[in-house]
Amino acid sequence: MREFKSKAFWRAVLAELVGMTLFIFLSITSATGNMKSSNPDQDVKVSLAFGLAIATLAQSLGHISGAHLNPAVTLGMLASCQISVFKAVMYIVAQMLGSTLASGIVYGIRPDDNKELGLNTLSSSITPSQGVGIELLATFQLVLCVIAVTDKRRRDVTGSAPLAIGLSVCLGHLAAISYTGCGINPARTFGPAVIKSNFENHWVYWVGPMCGGVAAALVYDFLLYPKFEDFPERIKVLVSGPVGDYDVNGGNDPTAVEMTSK
16 A cells, blocks of 8 residues: 555656667567568667667656566566565556557557568577477576666676666577577566457567576575565565655655666
């Protein structure tokens, strides 16, 4: 109820919706705009577009919502006990709505001779199980980067956290785009699938990224850079969010943002 009554919370959900709409519009149009480009050139172009879009939007919206813009990132933050279950659910719903809205816009403005919508599909050379593995590892490095560069315990992050995250997205695409089209973001895959009514192997783009996001959070928090909060404190965050995140009695500005380094 503390989050439900907070204006800042709902502004954060709106920021996820707006950010995801812009992200999908910018990235999908870059992937479908020039169908005459050769494959290697197109892969680099699309990878840069996805990475730069995330970096730009993380810089623009990070102070409002944390600019997760990815259910796998949101689930990783939940596994890391940095957000509440309610916030995670609302973020994922907003991300899926934003992706569907943007995909519909792109589908409506596309040229008549262009039937593509950036729908993720598996390469004929790999199986669905191999696709899960590729998506898992590509998402693992992304969520690990997000959690590491935004860790409030660190004092050595002097560069731009949004840029680092954007480069991580770009890296994931350069590695995986030839095999799975590089989802690493279930909402990004969901929008085009809804508009095209094509859910073939769609589960791959949920199972892989979601498992990768959770694995990255657990490995970082329990093995690489352990946290020492008591278990009751972690559960309290999952139920009601971080202490001091929102002031129900009129405060509209969150004091903790997940995607900015401190």
